[in-house]
């Protein structure tokens with residue numbers, strides 16, 4: 193049985209090598225050091241905004257602790273990442289159409305640690321992820337907060353990491369701790385991560401710039417990297433209202449200050465996404481998933 197699975201995996205890797213020149217989606221993980229900073233709210237609204245700009249967006253809710261993107265979007269999940277991992281559904285079957293035109297793979301709060309998956313489960317997840325790469329322009333992965341093994345595996349595998357923080361000192365400290373862990377993990381593979389910082393719940397652009405400067409200064413001093421500023425989103429009562437109404441704020445209040453910020457962020461990320469991608473998500477995940 194194990195020999196069969198290993199053979200299947202080798203076949204899969206060979207297939208992907210052959211297909212490595214095919215166009216593929218860029219991959220972006222949205223993460224945070226501290227919980228509750230607005231990571232999921234930003235993931236959902238960014239997905240809506242980019243979809244409305246004509247991009248094919250898939251958002252995977254990989255927050256295994258508190259998966260709730262489906263709740264924010266008010267969609268009824270047919271299945272989740274747990275069903276995909278268990279082999280009961282394909283990623284395509286688990287995906288649901290979400291508001292604004294993006295597709296969502298609902299999360300699975302009860303899913304075991306990725307590190308604890310069996311070889312069959314890992315192989316299956318890799319295969320499914322790879323199939324997705326040619327069916328989307330951008331795959332966004334909403335990870336859990338902090339730097340557990342599940343989160344780190346995704347962060348190391350994607351093209352780019354968007355770290356969400358607020359001006360709270362604890363959120364800033366935790367954002368730095370997460371970037372530090374990511375930099376170390378990437379350097380073990382002789383790579384440098386591409387990190388952007390999104391400052392959420394600020395008064396204005398000046399406050400966002402001050403928060404970014406603090407994060408960038410410690411990163412430069414202790415890690416010798418300079419993360420880029422992706423943008424900011426102001427603290428806006430319409431955001432929490434839209435969360436309660438389970439409608440993305442960029443749809444419910446398109447002319448609000450928060451929506452203006454989100455729009456700017458989406459255009460900036462989209463410009464960046466136009467650049468040619470590097471290694472595929474599948475290839476990057478191989479090391480992590482094969483273990």
Ligand SMILES: Nc1ncnc2c1ncn2[C@@H]1O[C@H](COP(=O)(O)OP(=O)(O)OP(=O)(O)O)[C@@H](O)[C@H]1O
Nearest residue numbers: 227228229230231232233393426427428431432435
């Ligand atoms: N820009 C903003 N203005 C006002 N409220 C906001 C803003 N961004 C997020 N919030 C509020 O912060 C709360 C937490 O947001 P969210 O659930 O997206 O955080 P999270 O980082 O994904 O949390 P978790 O760690 O639990 O996954 C929500 O109630 C949301 O309404």
